[in-house]
Amino acid sequence: MKDYKFNNPARRNPAYRDIGGLYDIYLRSERNRLANLNRANAYLKAVMVFPNYYGVAMSNLGFLRAYELINRSGFMSCDRAFMQDDLSKGVISLETRRRLKDYDFIFFSLSYENDFVNILSILSAEKIPFLSKDRNENFPLIMAGGVIAFLNPEPVAPIFDLMFIGEAEAIFPDFFEKIKSKNKPDKYEIINSSAGIKGIYVPSEYDFIFDPKNPYILNEIKIANGFPKRVARRWTDENLSFSSSVITTEFSELSNINMIEIERGCKRGCRFCSAGFIYLPLRESTIDAVNEAISATGENEKAGFVGFGTMDGKNIAKIMRFSLDSGRNFSLSSVRFDCLDENNLDMIKESGIKTVTIGIETGSERLKKMLNKVLSNENIITSVGDIVKRGITGIKLYFMFGLPYENKDDMDDTVKLVKTILKEFISASKANKRIGKLTASFSPFVPKAWTPLQWENFEDLKILRKKASYIANGLRNMPNLDVNINSLNAAFTEAFFARGSRLSTDILVYSFLNKTSIKKAAEDKGLRMDGFIRKIGTGELLPWDIIDQGVTKRYLLEEYKRALNLKTTPQCFEGCKRCGVCA
Numbered sequence: 256m257k258d259y260k261f262n263n264p265a266r267r268n269p270a271y272r273d274i275g276g277l278y279d280i281y282l283r284s285e286r287n288r289l290a291n292l293n294r295a296n297a298y299l300k301a302v303m304v305f306p307n308y309y310g311v312a313m314s315n316l317g318f319l320r321a322y323e324l325i326n327r328s329g330f331m332s333c334d335r336a337f338m339q340d341d342l343s344k345g346v347i348s349l350e351t352r353r354r355l356k357d358y359d360f361i362f363f364s365l366s367y368e369n370d371f372v373n374i375l376s377i378l379s380a381e382k383i384p385f386l387s388k389d390r391n392e393n394f395p396l397i398m399a400g401g402v403i404a405f406l407n408p409e410p411v412a413p414i415f416d417l418m419f420i421g422e423a424e425a426i427f428p429d430f431f432e433k434i435k436s437k438n439k440p441d442k443y444e445i446i447n448s449s450a451g452i453k454g455i456y457v458p459s460e461y462d463f464i465f466d467p468k469n470p471y472i473l474n475e476i477k478i479a480n481g482f483p484k485r486v487a488r489r490w491t492d493e494n495l496s497f498s499s500s501v502i503t504t505e506f507s508e509l510s511n512i513n514m515i516e517i518e519r520g521c522k523r524g525c526r527f528c529s530a531g532f533i534y535l536p537l538r539e540s541t542i543d544a545v546n547e548a549i550s551a552t553g554e555n556e557k558a559g560f561v562g563f564g565t566m567d568g569k570n571i572a573k574i575m576r577f578s579l580d581s582g583r584n585f586s587l588s589s590v591r592f593d594c595l596d597e598n599n600l601d602m603i604k605e606s607g608i609k610t611v612t613i614g615i616e617t618g619s620e621r622l623k624k625m626l627n628k629v630l631s632n633e634n635i636i637t638s639v640g641d642i643v644k645r646g647i648t649g650i651k652l653y654f655m656f657g658l659p660y661e662n663k664d665d666m667d668d669t670v671k672l673v674k675t676i677l678k679e680f681i682s683a684s685k686a687n688k689r690i691g692k693l694t695a696s697f698s699p700f701v702p703k704a705w706t707p708l709q710w711e712n713f714e715d716l717k718i719l720r721k722k723a724s725y726i727a728n729g730l731r732n733m734p735n736l737d738v739n740i741n742s743l744n745a746a747f748t749e750a751f752f753a754r755g756s757r758l759s760t761d762i763l764v765y766s767f768l769n770k771t772s773i774k775k776a777a778e779d780k781g782l783r784m785d786g787f788i789r790k791i792g793t794g795e796l797l798p799w800d801i802i803d804q805g806v807t808k809r810y811l812l813e814e815y816k817r818a819l820n821l822k823t824t825p826q827c828f829e830g831c832k833r834c835g836v837c838a
């Protein structure tokens with residue numbers, strides 16, 4: 256679960272409990288590469304809102320990228336706003352302390368389903384009606400983008416006037432042309448004319464009809480004249496996809512790290528991973544662009560290499576070498592055991608990295624095939640030894656449980672793998688004369704839209720609790736091992752929204768207004784939570800079918816069948832056309 260209070264100085268110094276004082280500290284802490292940007296000709300006011308706290312927002316490269324692009328438009332100046340502890344006096348922006356409702360445009364950046372409730376908190380504090388249909392021309396144009404906006408927009412779609420389906424670099428240029436009129440922006444003119452822009456979704460023009468006898472089933476999507484039958488995702492080519500932090504601060508979750516995007520998309524095809532499908536195809540940033548960003552990394556900063564498979568890129572060794580040779584230590588967002596050759600490990604060590612984070616998912620060979628993430632347990636164990644012998648003494652391993660068709664043997668395999676890794680970890684540590692810390696984190700599997708496992712159910716909470724206890728008991732009192740079981744309730748809420756529909760919006764709003772849980776809100780509306788987390792029929796119309804991600808439903812279904820038959824699928828390759836993304 257997110258720590259909403261992360262790095263908030265108000266927690267440490269009561270003098271800064273006032274939001275203005277807190278924002279002064281944040282601004283003073285920032286190294287802002289846009290500080291000298293001339294905004295003299297900017298005649299429209301925009302604000303980027305992140306529905307979580309400052310520290311979380313500032314570690315989000317997508318949020319910073321959109322903020323940069325809007326400010327570079329020339330005709331808009333863009334401020335930032337966040338979730339606040341005290342909402343009693345409304346929501347103000349960081350830079351100009353203007354109230355949100357006084358902007359021409361409000362852009363929400365959506366990255367986590369569990370932040371949806373914060374969208375309502377923010378709108379409520381500004382006395383802005385929640386739903387687009389209830390706001391007249393006196394309210395700003397309210398839009399949303401970000402990974403959650405284009406994965407499955409439906410649980411929050413009725414809130415927004417427009418949603419961006421795809422990557423900002425690709426959609427913004429056409430959209431900015433539409434809105435740059437010098438007159439006061441005509442909200443309705445913009446909404447209506449946006450239908451012609453690829454990558455823009457106007458939720459008010461789509462009517463979702465549910466089965467009156469079984470409201471969890473979507474019968475039909477009615478579309479207003481002139482609006483696309485499906486909204487196509489838009490993505491950039493390799494040269495435009497590159498980004499790095501325009502602002503760094505010690506108060507970010509990634510304190511003083513200059514995030515540098517070294518690739519977008521992932522070629523591996525892990526069947527549980529939504530990002531792996533909706534950011535296809537894999538695009539690597541050019542080595543010149545990455546090296547330039549490394550050179551711009553400040554003295555008290557680190558270069559943070561960001562990507563879905565950070566070490567998959569063909570240039571990663573050269574990039575790490577350049578960073579070290581230019582005197583900048585680096586960090587990696589994640590690593591894969593099969594990318595850790597001796598040369599890479601030496602550079603990771605040289606950079607002073609003390610802990611590496613690796614997703615293993617399961618110790619069961621059977622379930623690994625189902626997930627299409629096949630790393631042999633032998634390789635994992637050997638790699639742990641190699642890492643520790645290099646003097647990297649912290650290893651964090653990520654696992655899932657509650658996976659489809661998971662049985663006791665599968666969980667035993669995972670527990671056994673952790674124990675064997677720990678044994679190797681301790682044995683290899685002896686050479687260092689110091690034993691570090693091995694951490695095993697377990698999260699419930701959440702089926703996500705646009706993955707081959709999207710049709711599977713989220714495990715029943717009672718069974719999940721039993722499974723969590725079984726794993727925790729199996730690894731109890733092991734020296735040098737920390738075991739974290741992530742919040743089951745948070746995963747349940749995430750699962751409710753991840754494959755939600757406009758019924759989820761009703762439940763979200765009701766729950767907020769009545770200060771009650773999502774579960775109770777659903778019950779009050781005559782609905783059952785298990786209707787939202789159930790196994791879905793492969794022939795059903797899905798709320799997120801309104802989006803055309805490029806990846807075809809036919810391909811996802813083929814991959815789903817292969818998963819059930821425990822057949823793996825090779826990663827993307829030159830000349831491949833199988834999923835529909837590459838023309």
Ligand code: SF4
Nearest residue numbers: 827831832833834837
């Ligand atoms: S068509 Fe093939 S190479 Fe292209 S993104 Fe899909 S799986 Fe990868």
